[in-house]
Amino acid sequence: MKTTYGRIIIVLCLAFALLAAGAVAWAAPKRAAKARPGDCAACHGAEKVFPAEHAATKDMAYDGCLECHAGTGKESLRTRIPSGHIHQLRGITCEKCHGKTKQQEALKMDQCITCHGDTEKLAEKTSGVKPTNPHTSPHYGTGLDCNVCHHQHEKSENFCSQCHKFDFVVP
Numbered sequence: 001m002k003t004t005y006g007r008i009i010i011v012l013c014l015a016f017a018l019l020a021a022g023a024v025a026w027a028a029p030k031r032a033a034k035a036r037p038g039d040c041a042a043c044h045g046a047e048k049v050f051p052a053e054h055a056a057t058k059d060m061a062y063d064g065c066l067e068c069h070a071g072t073g074k075e076s077l078r079t080r081i082p083s084g085h086i087h088q089l090r091g092i093t094c095e096k097c098h099g100k101t102k103q104q105e106a107l108k109m110d111q112c113i114t115c116h117g118d119t120e121k122l123a124e125k126t127s128g129v130k131p132t133n134p135h136t137s138p139h140y141g142t143g144l145d146c147n148v149c150h151h152q153h154e155k156s157e158n159f160c161s162q163c164h165k166f167d168f169v170v171p
């Protein structure tokens with residue numbers, strides 16, 4: 001009897017070990033604050049983030065990416081990797097956005113403005129964007145929260161498209 005139970009327990013243990021290993025292989029990417037931003041595998045593990053034979057990016061910063069992914073067109077990385085990644089590749093670490101903390105919380109827009117300058121100047125910068133300037137509108141002036149469009153940890157969104165047919169590509 002005892003040995004049968006022993007075997008059952010061993011089999012169960014093995015099954016759990018395999019399940020646990022599977023869970024690690026398929027785990028969601030980690031937000032490892034100390035990882036180099038070009039070292040995709042440090043956070044994504046075995047997940048495939050590149051097409052086959054992509055250039056090695058481990059030690060690369062955004063300038064390096066721009067050699068092949070320049071402009072704002074199809075080859076650009078805008079919207080293809082989260083905006084937080086683009087910031088990090090430009091040397092804007094977790095800490096520069098979130099401050100010195102272990103438990104990061106969602107940011108207030110003031111934090112964006114400390115680096116990007118006041119919202120009227122920002123609106124001037126994009127005054128030529130068609131079909132209309134995303135940084136100013138009759139409804140919200142220049143005061144609309146950056147975070148309703150530009151997300152740092154998920155795909156950005158076109159807030160205006162709830163009501164308008166503006167085909168913005170939000171970085």
Ligand code: HEC
Binds near residue numbers: 055077
């Ligand atoms: C030597 C040229 C080169 C460099 C440098 C380069 N890439 Fe790429 N990358 C490519 C090519 C070519 C493709 C495949 C075509 C495409 O999807 O644009 C690609 C595809 C990608 C994709 C896949 C997009 C998708 O939709 O599947 C991502 C993400 C990406 N690169 C990110 C980066 C990042 C981040 C860097 C810098 C750390 C970088 N690349 C540096 C050439 C390069």
Ligand code: HEC
Binds near residue numbers: 087098103151
């Ligand atoms: C450019 C600024 C910026 C950078 C860089 C950045 N974050 Fe964030 N983070 C945000 C914003 C904004 C939010 C609010 C949610 C959103 O818009 O994605 C957020 C939300 C979070 C949250 C809590 C809410 C949630 O969405 O889970 C955590 C945890 C977090 N960030 C961790 C990190 C870590 C760790 C890094 C570095 C690997 C990092 N962030 C880099 C701006 C940033």
Ligand code: HEC
Binds near residue numbers: 083086107112
């Ligand atoms: C510590 C400084 C810093 C903070 C905080 C910061 N940024 Fe940035 N951001 C930069 C720098 C530097 C660049 C690259 C140069 C540029 O385009 O101005 C950049 C680039 C961008 C871009 C252009 C990305 C592209 O594809 O070219 C957007 C959009 C942006 N930031 C939005 C935000 C938003 C929204 C927040 C707040 C959640 C924020 N930033 C917080 C420094 C910062």
Ligand code: HEC
Binds near residue numbers: 147160
């Ligand atoms: C209604 C959506 C929306 C909101 C809200 C928004 N943006 Fe943008 N932003 C965009 C779009 C769309 C672009 C791309 C414009 C283009 O096509 O060049 C952009 C571009 C940018 C750029 C790159 C500008 C350049 O061409 O160099 C920066 C930096 C930026 N936004 C920062 C911010 C900050 C900071 C805030 C908050 C004060 C903010 N945005 C609020 C939609 C928005």
Ligand code: HEC
Binds near residue numbers: 049153
């Ligand atoms: C510091 C850890 C970290 C590094 C380094 C990192 N990523 Fe990510 N990545 C994440 C996290 C976490 C998410 C989920 C969204 C978020 O929280 O920002 C993500 C999301 C993505 C996404 C959106 C789709 C998805 O799988 O969720 C793409 C594409 C991506 N990363 C590509 C890359 C590429 C390419 C590199 C290397 C050039 C890279 N990442 C480096 C942590 C990282």
Ligand code: HEC
Binds near residue numbers: 135136160161162164
């Ligand atoms: C909740 C719905 C809603 C949202 C969200 C919204 N709008 Fe509007 N907008 C309207 C309505 C309704 C009008 C007035 C009718 C019209 O002229 O289309 C209007 C009118 C306008 C006008 C003047 C008329 C025109 O079409 O030239 C502009 C410019 C405009 N919106 C820009 C924006 C921008 C930029 C955003 C995103 C930051 C935005 N709107 C978000 C509903 C909305």
